[in-house]
Amino acid sequence: MTFFAEIFEGLRISWAAIRANRMRSVLTTLGVIIGVLTVTMMATAINGLNSTFQTSISIMGADVVYVQRFGWFMDRNEWLRSRNRREITMEQVRGVERQLTTAQAISPVAMTRKDLVYQRRNGGAVQIIGTTEKQVETGGLNMSQGRFFAAAEVEGARPVCVIGDDVATRMFPNESPLGRRLQVGDRTLEVVGVVEKRGRFLGMFSLDEVVFLPVTFFFNAYEQRPDLRIDVKVGSLAGIEETREELIGIMRKLRKTPPGAPDDFAINQQEAFVQNFNKVGGTIAALGLFVTGLSLFVGGIGIMNIMFVSVSERTKEIGIRRAIGAKRRTILLQFLIESVLLCVMGGIIALLLSAPITLVVALFLPAALSPSIILIALGVSITTGVISGFVPAYRASQMSPVDALRTE
Amino acid sequence: MSLIDIQRISRLYQMGTETIHALRDVTLQIQRGEYLAIMGPSGSGKSTLMNILGCLDTPSGGKFVLNNSDVSVMDDNALSEIRNREIGFVFQSFNLLARSTALQNVELPMIYAGVPKSERHKRAMDALSAVGLADRVHHRPNELSGGQRQRVAVARALVNRPSILLADEPTGNLDSKTGVEILALFEELATKGNTIIVVTHEEEVAQHSRRIVRLRDGLVAADEILHKNGAAAPETPVFPPIHASAHAGPPPVPPGAH
Incomplete structure (x- = not known):
């Protein structure tokens, strides 16, 4: 009871004191405002990166591994050592399909870029993916219109294609794309389906700027022996390691890798992304922490300075309160409340400022002001x-009550 | 049992290498209900004695028993509580909180005492009415005259029903007419049984009391009882001293009984 009454009284007095020195208070809070603003922006950025990363990962499916000629994250030396590796061929894909027992689905992926033309509309170059009907599973695709091409169409190398959402809206703004004849490079294909919108990968490139077509058609029309990627959907995160081991064995056999020689292919998985991302994210966070810490430190020094001024200005008041019965604890609490109030006001102003800034940033980067960031900002203000x-x-x-009372 | 029992207290100050004896050897008993003035020229030790009586300071030696508890051995927290409950201060420069209203100023001691809000409000209003400021409760000190400010200070001093009202030159910043009014208020409070100690260097102010203790060089130089006519027995106090009824001891000693 007493404690709450003291806090309430402390708040009332602090508010009065802050209002009595409006200009000074605002200038003092400026440091905290900047500090908390940095905290908020930093947290927003990290949050944004994280959530983009999470969505990107889940778009791709966390339980998919990719057998490729090269690893995703190679340094210069690794690259020099591995640049002579042979391509992954369709025969190897067939071999994997035949031998691999621990996977749910396997599909080859051949990639190139081709210009799209529909009637007189030129759509520019987009990513062309030659694959099989199994891509629906390995790529986690959902159809918004029509269907994916069937096994028989892959078998027969039929000129059919499935387009991404962006391609659909861009090339066929006013009509259904189904059944339309789309020119991809110098071939014309019939659109049989549209894939549901998938968004951007890590906020960088669109996963919807894409045309899927039968890999067999890809061989006939564009490239006879492209370097393939083998997408393997394991079905469960726990099974990834086992599948990986099995894949290594099968691939070494298929590629006739001499015993003792290192693998001449890579099995990429998103965990590599996660690790790499965490490394980058950690660096960003550490750097951010340093910058924020510095600006908060400066802001805190400002608050400390003004609190010293406030205490010495109000020495008499301290004496009066002590004479009336305030304990040391009460005085301590009162000035702590004042400095916390100043900082929290700074924090709130910073949050109000960061809201529009976040909106602007969100135009370029994924960023959002989340409740947890608001809590962090307020927590940081209070701590400061x-x-x-x-x-x-x-x-x-x-202060001794006698001395405090004696001051004028 | 005396309300205040001071036995041979002293107070030393260290000023550089020099030791100053502000109080040398003071022994003093004050009974409940007394209206007493402490006088002396500057440097006589009267401020030091007031600080010790008000539990703002502790003696270097000797014993100070206030209301049966030995104050000279208490720590800061306990002294704060004693100041809050047992002592009401009235200062020369009023010492009200400038940014608080009269009501808030009077409520403050009760906040520190942990009095619930509604009771706080009621008692503060009553206290302000008792000093004739019922229509000024929401005014800030700078909107009040000197006499009104001192009345607020008196209301604040008495609102926790302390054992002692301790006034330090209460009329020093007032014109003579207002000063007389404040002294009349003290007279009224004394008549109602409150214990009042006034520290002053003005003979005229001291003459309003019923006993004068004169200090010189940190020693009691004289202790005089003033005999007055027409001093009545205490009526029902507006601010009943907190222990007056709880105590089984004798009722407040009527002035002139010594």
């Missing part, structure tokens, strides 16, 4: 207030 207000408040609480 307590830390920077403690020494002045402690000094105020230790």
Whole structure:
């Protein structure tokens, strides 16, 4: 009861004191505003990166491994050592399909870029993916219109294609794309389906700017022996390691890798992305922490400074309160409340400022002001207030009542 | 049992290498209900004695028993509570909180005492009415005259029903007419049984009391009882001293009984 009454009284007095020195208070909070603004922006950026990453991962499916000629993250030396590796061929894909027992679905992927033309509309170059009907499973595709091409169409190398959402809206703005004849490179294909919107990968490139067509057609029309990627959907995260081992064995046999020689292919999985991302994210966070810490430190020094001024200005008041029965603890609390209040006000102003800034940033980067960020910002403000207000408040609480009363 | 029992207290200050004896050897008993003035020229130790009486300071030596508890051995927290409950201060420069209203100023001691909000409000209003400021409760100190400010200070001093009202030059910042009014208020409070100690260097102010203790060089130089006519027995106090009824001891000693 007493404690709450004291807090309430402390708040009332602090508010009055802050209002009585409006200009000074605002200038003092400026440091905290900048500090908290950095915290908020930093947290927003990291949050944004994280969530983009998570969505990107889940678009691709976390339980899919990719057998490729090269690893995803290679340094210069690795690259030099592995640049002479042979392509992954369709025969190897067939071999894997035949021998692999621990996977749910396997599909080859051949990639190139071709220009799209529909009637007189030129759609520019988009990514062309030659694959099989199994891509629906390995790529986790959902259809928004029509269907994916069937096994028989792959078998027969039929001129059919399935387009991404962006391609559909761009090339066929006013009509259904189904049944239309789309020119891909110098071939014309019939559109049989549209894939549901998938978004951007890591906020960078669109996964909807794509045309899927039968890999067999790809061989006939564009490239006879492209370097293939083999997408393998394991079916469960727990099974990834087993599948990986099995894949290594099968691929080595198919590619006739001499015993003892290192693998001349790579099995990529998103975990590599996760690790790489965490490394980058950690660096960003550490750097951010340093910058934020620095600006908060400067802001905190400002608060501490003004609190010393406030304490010495109000020495008489401290004396009066002590004479009336305020304990040391009460005085300490009162000045702590004042410094926390200053900082929280700064924090709130910073949040109000960061809302429009976040909106602007969101145009370029995925960013959002989440409740957790608001909590972090307020927590940081309160902590800054307590830390920077403690020494002045402690000094105020230790004043002798007689000396405090004697000052004018 | 005396309300205040001071036995041979002293207070030393260290000023550089020099030791100053602000109080040398003071022994003093004050009974409940007394209206007493402490006088002396500057440097006589009267401020130091007031600080010790008000539990703002502790003696270097000797014993100070207030209301049966030995104050000279208490720590800061306990002293704060004693100041809050047992002592009401009235200062020369009023010492009200500038940014708080009269009501808030009077409520403050009760906040520190943990009095619930509604009771706080009621008692503060009553206290302000008792000093004739019922229509000024929401005014801030700078909107009040000197006399009104001192009345707020008196209301604040008495609102926790302390054992002692301790006034330090209460009329020092007032014109003579207002000063007389405040002294009349003290007279009224004394008549109602409150214990009042006034520290002053003005003989005229001291003459309003019923006992004068004169200090010189940190020692009691004289202790005089003033005999007055027409001093009545205490009526029902507006601010009943907190222990007056709880105590089984004798009722407040009527002035002139010494």
